[in-house]
Amino acid sequence: MAGRSDRQMGDERRRASGYDERDVRVRPNRRGSRPRTKDRPDHADAVPARVLTIDRGRITTLVDEGAEGSGGRGEREVVAMRARELGRAGIAVGDRVGVVGDTSGEVDALARIVRIEERSSVLRRTADDTDPVERVLVGNADQLLVVTAVADPAPVQRMVDRCLAAAYDGGLQPVLVLTKADLGDPAEALAAWSALDVPVLVVRRRVLEDGTRALEGVDAVRERLTGHESVLVGPSGVGKSTLVNALVPGAGRATGTVNENTGRGRHTSSSAVALSLRDASGRRVGWVVDTPGVRSFGLAHLTPERLLRAFSDLEPGTADCPRGCTHDDAESTGCALDAYVASGAAGEAGPARLDSLRRLLRSRSGEADLR
Numbered sequence: 017m018a019g020r021s022d023r024q025m026g027d028e029r030r031r032a033s034g035y036d037e038r039d040v041r042v043r044p045n046r047r048g049s050r051p052r053t054k055d056r057p058d059h060a061d062a063v064p065a066r067v068l069t070i071d072r073g074r075i076t077t078l079v080d081e082g083a084e085g086s087g088g089r090g091e092r093e094v095v096a097m098r099a100r101e102l103g104r105a106g107i108a109v110g111d112r113v114g115v116v117g118d119t120s121g122e123v124d125a126l127a128r129i130v131r132i133e134e135r136s137s138v139l140r141r142t143a144d145d146t147d148p149v150e151r152v153l154v155g156n157a158d159q160l161l162v163v164t165a166v167a168d169p170a171p172v173q174r175m176v177d178r179c180l181a182a183a184y185d186g187g188l189q190p191v192l193v194l195t196k197a198d199l200g201d202p203a204e205a206l207a208a209w210s211a212l213d214v215p216v217l218v219v220r221r222r223v224l225e226d227g228t229r230a231l232e233g234v235d236a237v238r239e240r241l242t243g244h245e246s247v248l249v250g251p252s253g254v255g256k257s258t259l260v261n262a263l264v265p266g267a268g269r270a271t272g273t274v275n276e277n278t279g280r281g282r283h284t285s286s287s288a289v290a291l292s293l294r295d296a297s298g299r300r301v302g303w304v305v306d307t308p309g310v311r312s313f314g315l316a317h318l319t320p321e322r323l324l325r326a327f328s329d330l331e332p333g334t335a336d337c338p339r340g341c342t343h344d345d346a347e348s349t350g351c352a353l354d355a356y357v358a359s360g361a362a363g364e365a366g367p368a369r370l371d372s373l374r375r376l377l378r379s380r381s382g383e384a385d386l387r
């Protein structure tokens with residue numbers, strides 16, 4: 017059978033490549049001691065891979081990450097389809113998966129994803145509440161960079177808050193990136209979030225004497241991304257692609273004005289894409305997931321308790337709340353946070369913090385804020 021021989025060929029290549037964590041368990045490079053293929057379930061054969069991008073059914077993965085070599089050995093991109101045995105489980109960019117079949121990475125080679133490893137974090141995208149399938153935008157990221165511009169377009173507070181909520185919900189560290197700081201006062205644009213305990217990075221364009229343009233602040237962004245798997249989100253036109261291209265030379269993210277009606281000029285893929293962040297010597301030092309076309313996040317799973325973890329200054333005030341308090345507002349729920357803040361217990365920033373918490377709580381039911 018074609019599938020079987022593909023798999024055996026994949027095994028050959030994999031053994032030849034020498035390195036595979038999974039092989040270590042099954043005894044590496046000892047052909048004779050391996051159980052025969054027909055006695056093994058598919059997934060015992062599976063090679064670990066990382067999902068880089070998804071284009072309809074075609075899933076591009078990275079196999080043998082970090083391994084050196086060429087021609088079916090070493091790190092390579094392998095296109096795969098989802099295997100039927102995955103059922104309805106969703107595959108997301110950043111997922112660690114197990115692939116079987118032709119993992120050579122050659123043109124026209126096709127592998128199958130038979131397993132999705134448990135995710136360390138989940139950034140959810142909008143889901144219809146009646147849709148039982150979990151919609152995951154990115155798996156396993158540990159940082160969410162929320163990109164917003166000082167001006168052109170002006171910051172949309174609701175959108176930023178919603179992104180922050182998605183980060184807290186998914187277990188990602190949020191970071192605010194303020195772009196186009198050459199167009200206005202960053203402090204003014206940041207006032208709405210000054211009470212939030214969120215790191216802020218500022219990027220601005222400078223026109224040098226010889227007329228060339230340089231993006232200032234990229235080094236600080238790169239530093240923040242080093243050692244992490246980060247996701248960049250932001251509305252259209254804030255300069256996210258410009259930033260990604262500066263961070264990842266050769267990424268070729270389409271920049272410029274986009275016609276909102278035709279979508280012309282927009283990068284064709286509607287999927288997130290995982291890009292390698294490299295240091296000066298070309299060594300991979302992190303992952304950047306760019307997310308074109310993400311308009312909103314599904315925050316239905318975000319509980320008040322979970323969100324409150326990001327508001328440690330307010331949390332003690334909930335001790336006097338009625339049982340099951342949703343903290344939405346004082347009048348309808350009898351929430352104790354208003355009195356707590358009014359007493360000064362949460363400090364000068366208290367009122368702004370409470371306002372922000374309430375906005376985040378309410379944003380759970382909002383939608384399509386990332387325009």
Ligand SMILES: Nc1nc2c(ncn2[C@@H]2O[C@H](COP(=O)(O)OP(=O)(O)OP(=O)(O)O)[C@@H](O)[C@H]2O)c(=O)[nH]1
Pocket residue numbers: 195196197198199219220221250251252253254255256257258259270271272273274308
């Ligand atoms: N003044 C100024 N303009 C910038 C800066 N960064 C990007 N731009 C410009 O802003 C416009 C939008 O930049 P993009 O990088 O395409 O923005 P984007 O967020 O990727 O938007 P989409 O491509 O629509 O998703 C372009 O014309 C850029 O040249 C900046 O720091 N300052």
Ligand SMILES: [Zn+2]
Pocket residue numbers: 334337338341342343344349350351352353
């Ligand atoms: Zn309350």
